[in-house]
Amino acid sequence: MDTNTLQAFVAVANTESFSKAANQLFLTQSAISKRVALLEDQLDSRLFDRIGRRVSLTEAGHALLPRAHQILMELEDARRAISNLSGEVTGTLSLAASHHVSLHRLPPVLRAFSARYPKVQLDLRFDESEVAYEGVLRGDLELALITLSLSPDKNINSIPIWHDTLCYVVAQDHPLADKAQVSLKELTEYTAILPDQNTFTRELVEQLFARHDLQLNAGMSTNYLDTIRMMVTIGLGWSLLPESLVRDDLKVLPVDAEPVQRQLGVIHHRDRTLSNAARHLVEMLPVAK
Structure with missing residues (x-):
């Protein structure tokens, strides 16, 4: 079992499609199928039911999914912690913003951030607050700028901004x-x-x-x-x-x-070490008073 097979499994589970998972990981559908098949062989369990074009998790797949997310997140966290030691503000920052925040709150912040840290590549998605929230909870996103939940999960750290x-x-x-x-x-x-x-x-x-x-x-x-x-x-x-x-x-x-009144702010996973880029972006946000 390696990160490539786990990434393929998670991508298929999240998209419910081998072809969409292939597009997401910039691989061929055949490569995704081989990685999932290898993982199934290693675990001696079928992870997906394939009925026509419909793909759904089996009981074994449901049991593996949260563990696969955790393993991948911890490996990425270790890589990020080591990278942070250099003090450089570089790399890719994956974040999402709700449509309202992206239109009415975020532009001046992103303009200032990009000017100050030009080596950071922004992987910015525009999602509904609830979709972005789940992305952070799963570990797919480092940050999300959204309408804050009234009862956030214990693993979500919420910082009110506006x-x-x-x-x-x-x-x-x-x-x-x-x-x-x-x-x-x-x-x-x-x-x-x-x-x-x-x-x-x-x-x-x-x-x-x-x-x-x-x-x-x-x-x-x-x-x-x-x-x-x-x-x-x-x-x-x-x-x-x-x-x-x-x-x-x-x-x-x-x-x-x-x-x-609703609170708009930034969230991140409590168990995730923020990259230097994410940490500096959060520091540039105006703290709610």
Whole structure:
């Protein structure tokens, strides 16, 4: 058993595809199949069920996957710790950012970081916060700049960077637009346009309404806040949006409830030694106050 066979196994498990795993590792599909077959021979167990084009983990595969992630992460951690001894800020920094953070918070930080550390190659992905969170937890990503989870896994280290105040907004011609005061109960009588269920932001909003024993009247949903903003401006419902997205074509409602704030920040795995590049990027982020 070696790192090449484990990497092939993890890639197939994560993508549920031999061809996608091959593309991810810049190998041929035949090479991926041979590595997985070798690992199955070494373990004397079938790791994947192959039914047509569908690939799924067997019981043995499910048992191996978290251990394979751990082994690969520890080997990468050892390599990174040794590399850090030189003090150089070089190499590849794998990180992800949510769409909102990447558009509205990250550009000046990345511009300054790239100018200061030109030898660092950024492997930057744009993902939903929850996808990036899982990437850090699995060890696929070194850092993620996202909406922080309300109840993070014990293996996740979360550092708040920005406070993001969310405003209750409607279109200028919405029935609630001219009211001097709006209650949460009144909002439940109209369609809400929010991020998908099981997202950190949706969880925050649902918890607020649940504390008041109210049920959201949620309609269409999308995880792209700019798309939600567009749907609100054309009168399809109300939403909670960051202040940075509020323009003259939206009306901020005076709602008689506690303000809604979400934390945006950076996360990394607690058991992972940060590379010099990752550590310097974190140091350049403005600490939330």
